[in-house]
Amino acid sequence: xxxxxxxxTRSSITPETQAQIPxxxxxxxxxxxxxxxxxLLLVHYIRDLVGLTGTHVGCDTSHCGACTVLVKGxxxxxxxxxxSCTVLAAQVDGKEVLTIEGLAKNGELHPLQRAFWENHGxxxxxxxxxxxxxxxGLLLRNPNPTREEIKWGISGNLCRxxxxxxxxxxxxxxxxxxxxxGVTV
Amino acid sequence: MYPRKFEYIAxxxxxxxxRLLRKYRDEAKILAGGHSLLPMMKLRIIGxxxxxxxxxxxxxxxxxxxxxxxxxxxxxxxxxxxxQSNTLRRDIPLLPExxxxxxxxxxRNLGTVGGSLAHCDPAGDWAVAMLALDSSVAIQGERRRVIxxxxxxxxxxxxxxxxxxxxxxxxxxxxxxxxxWSWKKFERKAGDFATVNxxxxxxxxxxxxxxxxxxxxGAVSPVAYRASxxxxxxxxxxPDSELLRRAAEAAAEPASPISDLRGSAEYKxxxxxxxxxxxxxxxxxxAGISVEVSKHA
Ligand SMILES: Cc1cc2nc3c(=O)[nH]c(=O)nc-3n(C[C@H](O)[C@H](O)[C@H](O)COP(=O)(O)OP(=O)(O)OC[C@H]3O[C@@H](n4cnc5c(N)ncnc54)[C@H](O)[C@@H]3O)c2cc1C
Ligand code: FES
Ligand code: FES
Numbered sequence: 001x002x003x004x005x006x007x008x009t010r011s012s013i014t015p016e017t018q019a020q021i022p023x024x025x026x027x028x029x030x031x032x033x034x035x036x037x038x039x040l041l042l043v044h045y046i047r048d049l050v051g052l053t054g055t056h057v058g059c060d061t062s063h064c065g066a067c068t069v070l071v072k073g074x075x076x077x078x079x080x081x082x083x084s085c086t087v088l089a090a091q092v093d094g095k096e097v098l099t100i101e102g103l104a105k106n107g108e109l110h111p112l113q114r115a116f117w118e119n120h121g122x123x124x125x126x127x128x129x130x131x132x133x134x135x136x137g138l139l140l141r142n143p144n145p146t147r148e149e150i151k152w153g154i155s156g157n158l159c160r161x162x163x164x165x166x167x168x169x170x171x172x173x174x175x176x177x178x179x180x181x182g183v184t185v
Numbered sequence: 186m187y188p189r190k191f192e193y194i195a196x197x198x199x200x201x202x203x204r205l206l207r208k209y210r211d212e213a214k215i216l217a218g219g220h221s222l223l224p225m226m227k228l229r230i231i232g233x234x235x236x237x238x239x240x241x242x243x244x245x246x247x248x249x250x251x252x253x254x255x256x257x258x259x260x261x262x263x264x265x266x267x268x269q270s271n272t273l274r275r276d277i278p279l280l281p282e283x284x285x286x287x288x289x290x291x292x293r294n295l296g297t298v299g300g301s302l303a304h305c306d307p308a309g310d311w312a313v314a315m316l317a318l319d320s321s322v323a324i325q326g327e328r329r330r331v332i333x334x335x336x337x338x339x340x341x342x343x344x345x346x347x348x349x350x351x352x353x354x355x356x357x358x359x360x361x362x363x364x365x366w367s368w369k370k371f372e373r374k375a376g377d378f379a380t381v382n383x384x385x386x387x388x389x390x391x392x393x394x395x396x397x398x399x400x401x402x403g404a405v406s407p408v409a410y411r412a413s414x415x416x417x418x419x420x421x422x423x424p425d426s427e428l429l430r431r432a433a434e435a436a437a438e439p440a441s442p443i444s445d446l447r448g449s450a451e452y453k454x455x456x457x458x459x460x461x462x463x464x465x466x467x468x469x470x471x472a473g474i475s476v477e478v479s480k481h482a
Contacts, residue, residue, distance in 0.1 A: 017193060018193055018194065039188045039189070061186075061228075086295075091238060091240055155290070156288065156290055
């Protein structure tokens with residue numbers, strides 16, 4: 001990357017562009033509206049303004065996947081796993097977001113959450129929300145992945161504890177249950 | 186990490202994007218998938234005053250269109266869409282293969298082919314693939330111009346785009362049925378940028394010799410390049426392993442890698458010959474041309 005800092009020139013900005021923008025985002029089925037600075041990152045929006053702290057910040061440089069959430073409507077109509085530290089809150093204005101808090105329904109864990117629990121898919125748990133959301137993004141696209149496809153699917157998510165073996169087992173178990181019971185998000 | 190303050194707009198029409206680019210020029214940056222731009226803004230390597238988000242132009246600028254002898258890709262087509270395209274798997278299988286090895290699933294979900302070409306990272310993957318396929322790009326400014334990719338890529342992070350122009354489309358001629366292809370991306374770990382990346386396309390003739398070979402090399406020079414000397418060596422030949430070795434050396438000749446965390450310059454130069462050789466072997470094999478082991482090898 002070029003080590004060049006662009007010096008700020010005197011700006012010719014007129015009210016056409018916005019320094020504060022009103023955004024409406026549906027997160028886990030609930031509508032939120034806030035006025036935010038365009039530079040606010042989605043992960044900070046979710047954690048600091050909406051108050052959902054299940055989505056974690058690990059590296060803050062798009063590498064670890066701890067901040068993974070699903071977004072719908074940004075690029076097409078499918079749920080897509082994205083790294084929320086590398087998305088602006090402004091980009092998801094008018095769109096839907098799903099975080100780890102949105103998975104359990106009526107007090108019942110989502111099959112992915114239960115599979116991680118039952119297969120020891122976590123130790124410290126820091127990577128887990130991002131890992132589960134990435135796994136969900138993968139399974140929505142490919143409900144019956146091979147072990148190799150699972151490994152590739154979560155290659156953007158780092159875990160410092162488990163060594164991944166039990167994470168992969170968990171995802172395999174959840175995929176099976178989701179297929180059998182027809183569970184999606 | 187926060188980017189510097191900036192103002193934001195997400196126009197609904199291409200004309201509005203162009204008008205805003207003319208108004209703000211160097212002060213503004215286009216936001217496509219954001220997966221090169223936002224990391225740089227967070228690290229404060231760049232700090233545009235205005236961000237023009239293309240998110241509302243998906244209808245117009247994201248498509249994979251089969252136009253007979255060519256395939257057209259809208260600039261906003263994502264890596265993931267290319268990875269999953271049946272049209273491309275059938276007609277230009279090199280492209281889905283390249284897409285599938287970019288970054289990770291989350292990066293591929295948002296990153297776009299146009300953004301990658303416009304960004305022109307010397308280690309980026311699309312420039313290499315598009316060079317090998319003789320693609321061209323459509324650029325929209327006050328008027329529209331179409332130029333070959335080789336004239337679009339100018340240097341590290343530098344393209345033929347003017348500050349007032351938008352990259353709108355990439356046109357890729359379909360290689361003939363029965364062509365051989367290969368994508369060799371050497372990465373230290375899953376999801377990393379390439380240490381060296383090589384694309385090869387081999388078109389056989391009916392006698393089982395090479396009618397045309399295209400070889401493009403990335404990550405080991407300021408901008409991706411075509412290994413023309415090696416291509417000429419292979420033309421009209423039924424290569425043996427000795428010729429492949431010499432062609433691979435010729436292909437690495439223009440490389441001027443820098444020593445960095447991915448390896449020393451010397452290592453990368455050597456690695457380039459290895460990867461070109463493997464790419465050629467695979468592409469020839471897929472083209473149905475068998476490589477004889479020569480006595481010297
Ligand atoms: C963790 C990680 C891993 C990655 N790994 C790889 C990899 O292995 N291989 C690889 O090739 N890339 C990799 N990338 C980069 C990724 O492919 C980016 O998506 C891509 O380089 C930029 O595309 P974008 O749509 O995100 O563009 P943006 O980041 O939005 O834009 C990039 C630049 O291009 C300009 N721009 C974008 N679209 C246009 C347009 N239509 N017209 C004119 N200018 C435009 C922007 O103004 C900006 O300057 C990685 C990125 C990350 C974060
Ligand atoms: S915090 Fe690590 S990828 Fe977002
Ligand atoms: S369980 Fe600790 S980082 Fe994954």
